[in-house]
């Protein structure tokens with residue numbers, strides 16, 4: 001399974017999972033992203049919904065799109081989005097850069113199909129999507145002006161190989177802008193579960209995150225979506241509904257996860273496991289230099305700045321300011337991109 005595994009290193013849930021539904025080691029795209037109906041619960045502004053200035057998380061996304069767009073080098077037109085999921089940032093970025101051509105590359109054919117459908121629905125014609133792996137990009141050498149990656153580089157089985165590929169496809173002076181999870185857990189270890197509907201199946205996911213070593217282990221149980229299984233799945237969902245949330249998932253005690261697993265495992269049609277390394281922006285900047293980038297710097301995160309500014313405007317009852325917040329978030333996106341910080345990374349080829 002993993003080189004680092006020792007029996008003492010496994011949680012109770014992991015041990016039971018391996019007994020009750022021995023998991024097959026997979027890549028993250030096949031294990032999870034290929035199976036989910038919608039990535040991000042159908043909640044992405046500019047992809048699933050239209051931009052709404054009354055919603056705090058939309059400020060965050062609007063600032064980020066402006067940030068990504070602002071790094072396109074003068075005269076550049078070719079943009080690559082690594083791992084776009086359902087088309088983010090590709091689709092809103094293509095709209096923000098009407099002269100550019102955006103190509104999203106994702107190993108999951110289902111995510112590619114969903115991204116294409118979303119672009120069509122939004123009438124965006126300068127974004128296209130192909131199936132491919134970050135570690136072998138289907139793109140020529142030095143042919144890309146701007147590459148972006150949002151929560152995708154860290155999903156690659158071999159992130160360093162993907163970084164070398166990004167260095168290969170960017171032209172000299174081309175820019176890579178990366179948003180990745182900044183690994184700072186609220187506790188040394190965190191266990192979460194997710195009960196969702198997949199494509200023609202139900203899914204039960206258990207994730208174990210550890211601060212040190214910085215990594216995430218994700219187990220997925222695939223279940224048929226009918227009869228008593230559906231009932232057991234729904235009961236588990238109700239049972240965990242009031243538990244605290246973390247990373248958009250449900251934070252649980254190990255025993256709760258085991259109890260759900262014991263009820264659902266007998267019905268599983270597939271069981272998978274993936275282990276992903278996690279990192280900080282400093283680590284990422286060093287790894288990008290190692291992969292062949294000329295410069296790599298950490299910066300502030302424009303999304304965080306947009307949320308703070310929006311909340312400030314709300315507190316001051318500047319309702320008019322919030323209603324026209326798109327312009328404010330766009331401005332923040334441009335400015336904050338250039339400020340020092342530990343939120344995102346930019347690298348130049």
Ligand SMILES: C[S@@+](CC[C@H](N)C(=O)[O-])C[C@H]1O[C@@H](n2cnc3c(N)ncnc32)[C@H](O)[C@@H]1O
Nearest residue numbers: 029033083084085088133134150151152155156
């Ligand atoms: C967490 S989702 C992020 C999606 C989107 N960029 C966003 O921010 O909403 C991770 C995406 O990375 C993709 N992915 C996984 N492994 C990959 C790889 N080796 N190369 C490129 N993309 C990959 C997954 O299929 C998935 O669509």
